[in-house]
C-alpha cells in the first residue's frame with residue numbers, strides 16, 4: 001500500500017514537472033535553455049581538455065567523465081519534453097536565435113541517442129586511446145582484434161541509428177550535419193560525370209607514355225603526386241625566419257594580429273598533420289601540430305582557430321563546439337580551415353613570399369584535378385558504403401570502389417585493416433568534409449577576389465569580410481545561408497568544376 005502511494009506520488013511529481021515544462025512560454029523556454037547551455041558549455045570545455053590531452057599527452061586524458069556528463073544531460077526528460085514540444089512549432093517563436101537554438105538542440109539530442117550511449121562512447125574512447133599513436137605497441141591488442149572492435153563499434157552505431165529510423169549511421173551523419181544524404185549523393189554523381197572526359201584523357205596519355213594497355217595504381221602515383229605537390233604552397237621560411245613568422249605575416253596582411261589571438265601551438269610526433277581544438281569558444285584555442293609540416297597545414301589549423309576565436313554568439317549551443325553530432329556542419333568548418341590554408345596557396349601570396357616571379361600553379365592543378373577528385377571520392381565513399389552493409393569485406397568494398405571510380409585494382413588487394421585509420425573511430429563519416437571544404441574555400445576566395453580585386457590577400461578588409469560573413473554568428477546562421485550571404489551563391493560545385501576546365 002505504502003509502495004503504491006509512493007509510486008502514485010512520484011508519478012504525480014513527474015507528470016507535474018512534465019506538465020509545467022511543456023507549458024513553458026517563450027521567455028521561460030529561453031531561461032530554461034540558458035541554464036542547460038551553461039552545463040553544456042562546461043562539459044564542452046572538459047571534453048576539449050580531455051581530447052587535447054589524448055593528442056598532446058600533456059596530462060592523463062579523461063574522456064569518460066565529460067562523455068558521461070553529456071549522456072546525463074542529453075537524456076534529461078524535461079529537456080526532451082521541451083525540445084520535442086517546441087521543435088515542430090519553432091517558427092512561432094519571435095526570437096530567431098531561440099528558434100535556431102531549439103533546432104540545434106533537437107539535432108544534438110538525436111545524435112546523442114547514438115554517440116553518447118555509454119556502450120558506444122566507452123568502446124570509442126578505448127579504441128581512440130589505442131589508435132592515437134601514443135600508447136606503446138605492446139600494450140595494444142593485435143590488429144585482428146582491433147579490427148573486430150572497430151567493426152563492433154560501427155555495428156553499434158548502425159543499430160542505434162536504424163532504431164531512430166535512419167537507413168544507417170552514415171545517412172544519419174549526413175542528415176544531422178546539415179548536408180543531407182540525397183544532396184550529397186547528387187554532388188558525387190555530378191563530380192563523377194563531369195570529371196569523366198578529363199579522366200579518359202589522362203588515361204589515354206598515360207597509356208601512350210607508359211606503353212601499356214592496362215594501368216595500375218602505381219601508374220597513377222606520379223600524376224597524383226604531381227597534383228598534390230603542385231597544389232601545395234612552395235613557400236618555405238627563409239634562413240632567418242620561422243614558420244610562425246611566415247604564418248603571422250600572411251595573417252597580418254589580411255588585417256589580423258596573431259599576437260592578440262588566444263591560441264597556442266604545440267609540436268609533437270603524431271600520425272597526422274595537425275589537429276586544432278577549440279577548448280573554450282572564443283578564448284582558448286590549441287593546435288597540436290606534427291613536426292615539420294608545411295605552411296598549408298599550419299594555416300589550415302589556424303583557420304579552425306580563426307573561426308572559433310572570432311565567434312561572437314553568446315549562446316553555447318551555437319558556438320560550434322565540435323564534440324557533439326548535430327551541433328553544426330563539419331564540412332563548413334573544414335571549409336573555413338581550408339579558406340585560411342588557401343591564402344598560402346594563392347598565386348599573388350606565393351609571388352610575394354618567394355622568388356617565383358611568374359608562378360602559376362593552375363596549370364598542374366587543372367591537368368590532374370580529375371584524379372584528385374576521384375581519389376577523394378573513394379576516401380569519402382568507402383565509409384558511407386561500408387555502413388550500408390557492415391557484413392561485407394572492407395577490402396572487397398575498397399577494391400570495388402577503386403575499380404568503379406578509377407578503373408584500377410586497389411594495390412593492397414583485398415586486405416584492408418579497418419583499424420588502420422583512427423578517423424573511423426574518432427571522426428566517423430568525416431572524409432567527405434575535406435572534399436566539400438575544398439569547394440567551399442575555392443568559392444570564398446573567388447568571392448574575395450571579386451570584392452577586393454586580385455590583391456585581396458594584402459587587403460586589411462579581407463579579415464572583416466571573413467569575420468562578418470562566416471565566423472561571427474556561429475551556428476545561428478546555417479552554413480548554406482552563410483555561403484549565400486557571403487558569396488551570393490549556394491555551394492557552387494558547377495563553378496568549381498569549371499575552374500578546372502570541365
Ligand SMILES: [Zn+2]
Pocket residue numbers: 300304334337
Ligand atoms: Zn581540419
